[in-house]
Amino acid sequence: MMKWQEAWETLIELEKRTAQLGSIGSLIGWDEQVNLPKGSAELRAQQQAALGEATHRAASDPKIGECLDVLGEVASYLSAEQKVVVREARKDFDRATRIPSDFVRRREEAQSRSYHAWVTARKSGDFEEFLPHLKSQLTFAHLEAEYLEAEDPYDYWIDRFDPGMTADRIQSLFTPLLKELKPLVETITGADVELPQDTFRGFPVDSQETFLREVVKSMGFNFDRGRIDTAVHPFCSGHPLDCRMTTRFDPDNPLDSLSSAMHETGHGLYEQGLPEDWLDTPMAQAVGMAVHESQARLWENQIGRSRPFWKHWEPRYRELFSKQLSAVDSDTLYRTVNRVALTPIRVDADEVTYNLHIMLRFELEKQLFSGEIKAGELPEAWNAASKKFLGFEPANHSEGCLQDVHWATGAFGYFPSYCTGNMIAAQLWYQLRSELPKLDEQLASGDCKPILEWLRQKVHNKGRLHSTPELVQKISGEELSPRFLVRYLQERYLPLYRA
Amino acid sequence: MMKWQEAWETLIELEKRTAQLGSIGSLIGWDEQVNLPKGSAELRAQQQAALGEATHRAASDPKIGECLDVLGEVASYLSAEQKVVVREARKDFDRATRIPSDFVRRREEAQSRSYHAWVTARKSGDFEEFLPHLKSQLTFAHLEAEYLEAEDPYDYWIDRFDPGMTADRIQSLFTPLLKELKPLVETITGADVELPQDTFRGFPVDSQETFLREVVKSMGFNFDRGRIDTAVHPFCSGHPLDCRMTTRFDPDNPLDSLSSAMHETGHGLYEQGLPEDWLDTPMAQAVGMAVHESQARLWENQIGRSRPFWKHWEPRYRELFSKQLSAVDSDTLYRTVNRVALTPIRVDADEVTYNLHIMLRFELEKQLFSGEIKAGELPEAWNAASKKFLGFEPANHSEGCLQDVHWATGAFGYFPSYCTGNMIAAQLWYQLRSELPKLDEQLASGDCKPILEWLRQKVHNKGRLHSTPELVQKISGEELSPRFLVRYLQERYLPLYRA
Numbered sequence: 001m002m003k004w005q006e007a008w009e010t011l012i013e014l015e016k017r018t019a020q021l022g023s024i025g026s027l028i029g030w031d032e033q034v035n036l037p038k039g040s041a042e043l044r045a046q047q048q049a050a051l052g053e054a055t056h057r058a059a060s061d062p063k064i065g066e067c068l069d070v071l072g073e074v075a076s077y078l079s080a081e082q083k084v085v086v087r088e089a090r091k092d093f094d095r096a097t098r099i100p101s102d103f104v105r106r107r108e109e110a111q112s113r114s115y116h117a118w119v120t121a122r123k124s125g126d127f128e129e130f131l132p133h134l135k136s137q138l139t140f141a142h143l144e145a146e147y148l149e150a151e152d153p154y155d156y157w158i159d160r161f162d163p164g165m166t167a168d169r170i171q172s173l174f175t176p177l178l179k180e181l182k183p184l185v186e187t188i189t190g191a192d193v194e195l196p197q198d199t200f201r202g203f204p205v206d207s208q209e210t211f212l213r214e215v216v217k218s219m220g221f222n223f224d225r226g227r228i229d230t231a232v233h234p235f236c237s238g239h240p241l242d243c244r245m246t247t248r249f250d251p252d253n254p255l256d257s258l259s260s261a262m263h264e265t266g267h268g269l270y271e272q273g274l275p276e277d278w279l280d281t282p283m284a285q286a287v288g289m290a291v292h293e294s295q296a297r298l299w300e301n302q303i304g305r306s307r308p309f310w311k312h313w314e315p316r317y318r319e320l321f322s323k324q325l326s327a328v329d330s331d332t333l334y335r336t337v338n339r340v341a342l343t344p345i346r347v348d349a350d351e352v353t354y355n356l357h358i359m360l361r362f363e364l365e366k367q368l369f370s371g372e373i374k375a376g377e378l379p380e381a382w383n384a385a386s387k388k389f390l391g392f393e394p395a396n397h398s399e400g401c402l403q404d405v406h407w408a409t410g411a412f413g414y415f416p417s418y419c420t421g422n423m424i425a426a427q428l429w430y431q432l433r434s435e436l437p438k439l440d441e442q443l444a445s446g447d448c449k450p451i452l453e454w455l456r457q458k459v460h461n462k463g464r465l466h467s468t469p470e471l472v473q474k475i476s477g478e479e480l481s482p483r484f485l486v487r488y489l490q491e492r493y494l495p496l497y498r499a
Numbered sequence: 500m501m502k503w504q505e506a507w508e509t510l511i512e513l514e515k516r517t518a519q520l521g522s523i524g525s526l527i528g529w530d531e532q533v534n535l536p537k538g539s540a541e542l543r544a545q546q547q548a549a550l551g552e553a554t555h556r557a558a559s560d561p562k563i564g565e566c567l568d569v570l571g572e573v574a575s576y577l578s579a580e581q582k583v584v585v586r587e588a589r590k591d592f593d594r595a596t597r598i599p600s601d602f603v604r605r606r607e608e609a610q611s612r613s614y615h616a617w618v619t620a621r622k623s624g625d626f627e628e629f630l631p632h633l634k635s636q637l638t639f640a641h642l643e644a645e646y647l648e649a650e651d652p653y654d655y656w657i658d659r660f661d662p663g664m665t666a667d668r669i670q671s672l673f674t675p676l677l678k679e680l681k682p683l684v685e686t687i688t689g690a691d692v693e694l695p696q697d698t699f700r701g702f703p704v705d706s707q708e709t710f711l712r713e714v715v716k717s718m719g720f721n722f723d724r725g726r727i728d729t730a731v732h733p734f735c736s737g738h739p740l741d742c743r744m745t746t747r748f749d750p751d752n753p754l755d756s757l758s759s760a761m762h763e764t765g766h767g768l769y770e771q772g773l774p775e776d777w778l779d780t781p782m783a784q785a786v787g788m789a790v791h792e793s794q795a796r797l798w799e800n801q802i803g804r805s806r807p808f809w810k811h812w813e814p815r816y817r818e819l820f821s822k823q824l825s826a827v828d829s830d831t832l833y834r835t836v837n838r839v840a841l842t843p844i845r846v847d848a849d850e851v852t853y854n855l856h857i858m859l860r861f862e863l864e865k866q867l868f869s870g871e872i873k874a875g876e877l878p879e880a881w882n883a884a885s886k887k888f889l890g891f892e893p894a895n896h897s898e899g900c901l902q903d904v905h906w907a908t909g910a911f912g913y914f915p916s917y918c919t920g921n922m923i924a925a926q927l928w929y930q931l932r933s934e935l936p937k938l939d940e941q942l943a944s945g946d947c948k949p950i951l952e953w954l955r956q957k958v959h960n961k962g963r964l965h966s967t968p969e970l971v972q973k974i975s976g977e978e979l980s981p982r983f984l985v986r987y988l989q990e991r992y993l994p995l996y997r998a
Contacts, residue, residue: 016549020546021550021553023542024546027530028527031526037725037726037741039724040723040740042740043522043738043740043741044741050520050557051519051550054520058549058553224536224539225539226536226539227534227536241541241542242542
């Protein structure tokens with residue numbers, strides 16, 4: 001029998017090995033979307049499959065089980081952080097050993113193919129082209145839940161992204177939120193406010209990139225341990241020590257790439273702030289995707305759409321885009337940054353109506369998993385749900401059920417985290433403001449350090465020490481609730497859209 | 500007992516898995532030199548180590564040995580290609596099973612650290628900073644040879660890069676070559692030829708890149724299955740289906756990035772032309788590094804420095820660099836492309852004196868491996884050998900023993916391939932010309948297709964079917980010899996430098 005200290009050291013070594021292989025998968029996934037030659041997709045699918053199998057083999061090494069057995073007997077000797085590592089390592093090990101290697105390999109391969117089919121289908125709008133891949137992703141999702149003997153497959157997937165959450169718990173947050181959102185959206189869409197949307201055209205990409213890099217740097221992103229590049233879909237991946245973010249540029253939609261970049265930087269700052277002593281162990285991971293999203297949203301919305309933020313950045317923005325902004329006054333710029341308008345595309349949505357897009361997807365995921373609708377019926381169901389939540393049907397499937405990458409890569413149960421993340425962002429925001437009374441002045445002088453330090457201390461450095469509800473409770477002294485988000489949206493948007 | 504067909508299929512599957520993991524290592528190695536944030540080097544070392552271990556585990560899977568045992572009994576049923584796969588898979592398997600996993604992991608980690616230390620040391624010129632890494636790379640090299648029970652460690656490493664070659668065989672090619680080179684270099688350096696070297700300055704990098712991409716494309720490189728980027732050191736890596744090449748740009752040395760790019764494209768074309776039905780098996784690999792180099796050199800030198808090639812490309816070059824070339828006539832441009840001058844830096848050397856740089860390194864490698872000199876004595880030994888082969892000592896270690904990446908990453912025994920590759924390139928060149936009588940006209944009209952087709956058929960598509968000497972013999976009808984290189988250099992350079 002191993003001594004427990006020896007078991008601990010061995011466990012950490014094995015966890016790091018698995019984490020590092022996983023981070024390579026993340027890196028070559030980034031490369032796939034940033035650098036991959038167009039004829040190399042099939043190869044990349046095979047590479048991901050081979051790596052996925054090797055990672056799975058590392059994660060299911062019987063030595064991990066032996067270490068965990070030893071450590072399970074000595075819980076009282078372990079620190080709080082060590083307990084987290086043992087608890088999460090046990091969950092990961094059980095998942096790894098119950099899912100067959102071959103299944104992992106086939107799924108990895110299918111996912112990469114599905115991703116490329118989705119790219120094509122989204123372009124053409126041809127759902128039938130994508131349907132076999134959606135079906136296969138759903139089958140894989142159900143099979144994994146079965147391997148893990150989950151009571152409910154959808155709850156299984158929600159828990160995978162936000163441990164402790166269920167469809168019912170999410171519904172109990174979404175229902176009161178929807179009740180408050182509806183009148184707010186009605187007020188906004190009913191208001192007679194005109195914005196010079198057509199003015200925000202012809203913003204040269206290189207100047208956009210200059211501005212965006214300055215903002216990202218001022219937020220505190222460490223470019224010595226990360227980068228930002230261009231891809232079809234903005235994302236943040238990699239490793240806390242080599243964080244790879246992407247954004248995209250549209251000369252006629254400059255505020256989109258800016259907010260996307262601030263969003264991804266919020267994710268990146270969380271990753272870069274995870275407890276360094278615990279890197280490549282389960283302690284140095286995000287609590288869950290909702291907290292991850294809260295970090296992205298807080299920077300993108302609460303900060304990036306605020307008056308103090310723009311007080312500092314507007315002069316620089318005008319310097320870079322003097323011609324384009326010549327007819328736009330400060331108030332109009334601020335109103336455009338905070339423009340609310342219903343759109344069929346989630347990633348184009350403002351922070352008010354965004355939540356409706358999530359509720360739409362949550363409803364469809366529930367129906368897909370319960371069997372209430374079949375994969376082939378998704379387009380019709382999407383259109384109906386769009387009518388219900390947004391008030392209109394999309395013009396085509398590219399703007400409808402084909403718009404998101406998530407289902408194409410098997411990420412079911414992920415969407416709700418976006419909305420829960422919005423709630424957490426708002427709840428943290430009010431707490432942050434109460435603890436940093438000079439916040440507005442600091443932001444107005446371009447100083448984001450106090451915010452980053454607060455987030456580092458309260459959220460990032462904690463790693464996985466607390467669960468999502470625990471963390472929110474601990475920081476704000478109150479239970480996770482939609483009411484902070486409602487209050488925030490009302491305070492920010494009613495003054496802009498009141499009739 | 501498995502049926503042999505089953506053993507064959509299993510073997511292929513396992514070989515592909517290993518090859519794909521290996522190609523990921525190559526990809527993240529490319530990323531390390533093209534994209535890596537400066538603070539992420541230590542992480543990359545750990546990632547390479549974890550991946551190296553996983554790849555090694557895949558390569559030493561006992562199932563491979565079982566398949567090989569079955570297939571060893573039925574050699575008479577196997578096609579020529581299958582025999583190559585079995586032969587090479589056996590060599591790879593023996594190597595993988597005799598070298599411990601832990602050794603591989605430690606070496607991968609050390610190699611990545613050594614690479615980064617070399618980058619720093621080359622900049623500062625501080626050899627002592629690099630010395631511990633050189634020592635550790637030499638120790639790893641000796642240990643590997645011991646694990647494989649090699650009779651001679653240096654011969655082991657030469658054979659790793661060029662199966663069948665030995666230090667003695669290389670010496671027997673280098674000695675007569677040196678004898679012929681000496682008077683040629685003397686004639687050239689004694690000639691009173693002035694070239695407007697200072698005119699080739701201020702060539703904008705973006706126009707250089709435009710020209711270079713046009714040339715690379717015209718050579719037949721498939722950008723749907725590969726890319727070219729910028730890095731400190733030009734190289735070609737990746738996979739036949741996702742070939743990653745690099746070059747570097749210097750506004751004051753435009754011909755260097757062009758010839759580097761043509762060189763790497765020669766490598767890339769070989770990779771892209773390997774037999775597609777055998778990808779990820781030992782059949783679809785280069786014969787060895789000398790043949791690989793021959794492909795690079797043929798495009799870089801025999802073609803890229805020829806009059807017909809420049810007849811086609813000169814107008815475009817002048818179009819892009821009209822200002823810079825206004826005082827340069829056609830003959831001077833051609834002479835500058837074919838400028839021969841002794842320089843301390845191998846990668847800056849012309850194709851005549853380049854061979855002297857290799858002989859210098861070959862001599863030092865022999866001495867390092869025999870123990871005649873110790874790692875710490877390398878700087879002095881380098882300077883002495885430089886005096887002997889080039890006629891002068893380098894100004895500092897950055898221009899001397901620290902100039903190359905090879906030893907920093909453990910690639911001992913690789914250098915001789917460059918010079919052997921030059922010999923093969925010349926030998927193939929004369930054969931190619933005899934079989935394609937309209938070659939000069941085709942090149943002069945920008946048409947490289949006949950050359951690529953010839954190389955595809957004679958070299959690329961053959962994969963590993965023949966050994967290096969066999970392949971040269973088969974194509975040219977003569978034994979591998981330095982005399983074609985001597986003839987080629989005399990024919991090209993004597994008219995330019997004759998007194």
